[in-house]
Amino acid sequence: MFPGMRLYMNPYSANARRAHMTAIQLGIDHEDVVVDLAKRDHKAPGFLAMNPNGRVPVLVDGDFVLTESHAIMTYLADKAGDDALYPRAPQARADVHRWLFWNANHFQPAVSVLNFERIVKTIRGLGAPDPNEVARGESLVREFAGVLDQHLATRTWLSQDRLTLADLAVATPFQSRVPAKLPLDGFPHIEAWLARMQDLACWKKTAL
Numbered sequence: 001m002f003p004g005m006r007l008y009m010n011p012y013s014a015n016a017r018r019a020h021m022t023a024i025q026l027g028i029d030h031e032d033v034v035v036d037l038a039k040r041d042h043k044a045p046g047f048l049a050m051n052p053n054g055r056v057p058v059l060v061d062g063d064f065v066l067t068e069s070h071a072i073m074t075y076l077a078d079k080a081g082d083d084a085l086y087p088r089a090p091q092a093r094a095d096v097h098r099w100l101f102w103n104a105n106h107f108q109p110a111v112s113v114l115n116f117e118r119i120v121k122t123i124r125g126l127g128a129p130d131p132n133e134v135a136r137g138e139s140l141v142r143e144f145a146g147v148l149d150q151h152l153a154t155r156t157w158l159s160q161d162r163l164t165l166a167d168l169a170v171a172t173p174f175q176s177r178v179p180a181k182l183p184l185d186g187f188p189h190i191e192a193w194l195a196r197m198q199d200l201a202c203w204k205k206t207a208l
């Protein structure tokens with residue numbers, strides 16, 4: 001399905017992983033092009049010509065170039081004609097969008113604070129974590145994890161009572177829970193949902 005499609009990604013990127021998981025879940029035939037972030041290949045002129053933001057993932061489908069992981073997810077689902085992962089009914093689709101936007105604007109940025117302080121700084125030799133930033137990141141993660149946990153208290157999945165793009169999007173930031181020391185104690189419904197996510201073939205195939 002869709003031969004010639006290329007996904008520029010890096011397995012350590014949660015943003016790239018959600019696009020990669022979507023392609024796998026949909027059974028879309030594509031080529032994974034690993035971008036070496038350590039060598040700053042994402043800042044090379046050729047890559048910046050595709051994405052001036054210098055970020056993965058980037059999807060290339062013929063002459064069409066698409067950036068932003070959540071946009072790539074919806075494009076792949078639409079192109080595959082999948083109504084389960086990405087429902088067509090307006091209200092059902094809007095509910096999936098709600099969680100994509102929530103993740104992009106709230107949860108992922110909160111996790112990114114701790115990723116930078118506890119992972120990126122170590123890799124780049126930028127010094128010790130800033131205690132004020134760590135406290136801010138932990139407070140944000142707890143705040144939004146509380147919202148997520150409460151929502152999952154009466155649900156198996158985030159939307160439509162079935163696996164959708166919402167679950168694939170929101171789950172990927174949790175891949176750094178151990179190295180970033182995400183404060184997730186006391187959120188049993190998140191833990192149960194993550195266990196279901198980790199049983200998925202697309203999760204296992206993209207696990208580090």
